[in-house]
Structure formats: C-alpha cells, structure tokens
Amino acid sequence: MELKLVKVTKSFNQKKAVNNVSFQLGKGVHGLLGANGSGKTTLMRLIVGILQADQGIVKADGKNILKNYDTYTGKLGYMPQHFGYYPNYTVEDFLEYMAVVKDLSLKYSKKRIDFLLKKLNLEDQRKKKMKQLSGGMLRRVGIAQALLNEPEILLLDEPTAGLDPKERIAFRHLIASLAGQCCIILSTHIVSDIESIADDVLVMKDGKIILHDTCEALLEHMQGKVWEVQADQGIYKQLLRDFTIINMHKSADHYLVRIVSDVQPSENAKLLPPDLDDLYMYYFKDA
C-alpha cells in the first residue's frame, strides 16, 4: 500500500502543529524523528484519521482515507503513544476485544492471536491480567493488537518508551521482520530505535518535515560537521559555552569531547564520521 500526504496542515489555537506536510511512502520502515512537541503525534493521528486536516489530503492507494474510512481501517494497525487498556482483562481477552472492534471473524482472530502471542513471546502471559504486566510486556501487547489484522500500514507512536535495552533489541528485530510486508511508520525521538532498521527517515521540526532521505544520505549531509577535541578544563568550559556537545569523556588530565559544528571548533579538532545522534543534535540543539 502506498501512503501519500498532500500539503497537510493542522492547527490548534492558531498554532500549526502540522504545517504543509507532503510525502509519499511505500513498503518498508520509515522513521519519523523529532523532538517532543514537534508535531509527530498529530501527524500520526492525521494518518490514522482520528484528526481531520484543516487543509490537504491523506491518501492511501490514491484514495482519500476519510471517504473510504471503513475499508482503510481494515488495513491499518495503530499503536498510540499512550496505550490504554482495561486492567481486569486478561491478555487473551484484550486481544480478542481488539479483534472484535477490528471486525475480524472469530476463526481468524483465534488463529491470529495464537500466532502473535507465540511470535511476541507472550504465550506464558496469555491468562495474566493486563494490570499485572510489566511496561515491556504491555508494549508487546500493544504491538500485538496493532498487528491483529495483518495491516498494510502500521503506525507506531513512541513504541519503545519504557522498554529496557534487551526489549528494545527484540522490538527492532520484530519490526525489521515486518518491513517487507507493510508500510511501517515509527515515530520516535530515540535515534537508536530507527538507526539500524529504517529504510528512510523523516525529520520533523516545528510541524514541518525538514529532511526526508535514507539514513546514509542524511549522514552524508553531516560529513565535515562532527569533531573530536582533546581539551583541558578551561578549554572544555569554553567549548561547552560555544558549541553543541554530543558527549564527553573525562580521563585523568583531559577531556575528550565530541562536538557538532559547521566550523572547526579548535586547531587540534579531528573530523569524525557522523551518526544519527549527531544529526539529531545538529537540528534539535535548541529543542
């Protein structure tokens, strides 16, 4: 399925949360990267159809999603940032409830729930109540409900919030395994979530998509902007004041500082290969 946004704008109280956004996405993993408040969740809700755009159209396979909404929802999987659930339902009951609201048949939903519980390592939790699950397990249930109808468009809003590193890696593997089957939009402000799995990245700032390209091409933009400087305490304090520091390592008598800057920060500064963290800090240093 092909998803296309044409000049989509959405305002709240005169403030444009999404401002004239246009892009076209096909199958694969697409990272939506932006600071908190940059408009990612509003954009996701516009794509889901929960919000209606003030201007512009969201199209799926060339058709306005709002004109054929029931058909569109059958092809959609959505995991919101704040994932609500009924605490007294068991995992199995909750997934069955979600299958019913997605209009899935009994036979199909039973088969699919069994499959997803196995795939997401939730089989042992199937009879547990939702209120007894840990944050990571709840996220997995959230992903399972989004995948119930084998969606062609999968929208995941901050899916790794609250996950430990091991769960994060497992989540990345899962998303990578789904990449060939559907169009996945993964909204996050955590760079490492998308660095290794996204086919392309959309960078959102102040409601606008400021960059849209593959990770490699985006990093190409950053060539010559990432520096490493060895500094004593005095110079370090000056660097801290004048430049955007990505990280710092302190050893016995000096500091090793990673800086993102258009100009060489000091004479002894060495150029480094950039990563997405550098790109994020370059664009969101004020956020």
Next chain:
Amino acid sequence: MNKEHQLSEIFEICGQELDEVMDKYESRHIKNIWRFLKLDMRFYLKSAVLGLGFTMLWCCLFTNAVLSVWSGYFIFLVLLSAYQQYRIKEYDMQEVVAGCYINPARIFCYQSIALALIETFMLVLCYLFLLALTPVELPEFLLKIYIPLCFSQGLLLWLVKYIRHTLVAMGTAAGSYALTIWLANCSQWVLAYTHSICVFVSFIYLLALAKILMSQKEGLWN
C-alpha cells in the same frame, strides 16, 4: 485462447482474494456486535443479574416496601450503565480503538441500544414480579420506576460526552434519578411534562440513529 486463459487466471486470483477477505472479516455484523457486547458488557451483565437476585430476595423479605426495593435496583442499574458508558474514557481506550471499525462512536451507539434493551427487559420482569407479589397500579409503577429510569438515562446519554470523571458520571445518573422521584412526589404534571420531553428527545435520537445506520449501510465494507 491466451486471453481466455489470462482471464480465468484473473478470476481465480480474485476468487482467492475474496475467500481470504471472507475468512478474515466478519460478514454478519449482528454476530460481531453480539461478540463485542458480550466482551464489553460482561461486568454490567454479571452485576445486573446479581443485583436482580438480591432485589428478589429483599422483595420476599420486605413485602411492604417492594416498590422501593425495585426502585433501588433501577438506581443501581442506572449507576452501572453510567460506568459502562464512561469507562472507555476512564481507561484511555478511545485512542486505541479510534482507528478500528467499531470506533468510539459505534461503541456508544451499540452500548446505548443494549442498555435500553436490558433495562426494558428488567422493567417488564419487575412489573410481572410486582403483579405476582402484590397488586400494584400501573400509573404508580410508571411514576416511581419507568419515568425516573427514562429521564436519568436520557440525561446521561446527553451529558456523558462532557463528563470527565467516573464519580461525576455516576453522580449525574443517581442525581437525575433522585430528582425525578422527587418530582413524582411533588407534581405529576411536572413529571408528565418532563417525560414528554424525554420521549421527544428519544424520538430525535432514534431518527439520528436510523440516519447513521443508513449511512453505514451505504458505506459498508467493500
């Protein structure tokens, strides 16, 4: 020949696709709505049946206050229905079901119909029980039980979208029920007037519902 072969292949692929869709989605919507209500309203149903058992027991124990006991049971039902219609907000489920076929608007619609049917059934049951136990006059029954129920449910249906807390939802339901009981004791004319407004609002609500169902029929799956 080649063209015919290609056409038959296309028909076969279309047939397979149709079979998959038929297998995946529920073709009978009533069946799906029934599954939904069984899952969504089981707490309400269990509590309503349990409450009914207790009410009948109390009626046998306190034979001189049968009408009050039943009136109390219907207040309990109204509170339960307030909770039922509010809990999707309480647990933040609106967002996660918003992108589904049975979205919050349809949930509200199906729940309202189911609650009305259950309450009507309980009302008939109550009247038959009262008739069997003690001679009760229909006007008194309508004034003390039926009209307060209609009024409080109607008010709740209208107000629930503005309510942001479970206690307020239940308080509104109980308060409106108590108000109608009080009105019943004050003036039957005021009550008749209130009831006619309820009937009128219900009529408008049903018309709106019919319109929604018609538009759903036009835009049904594929």
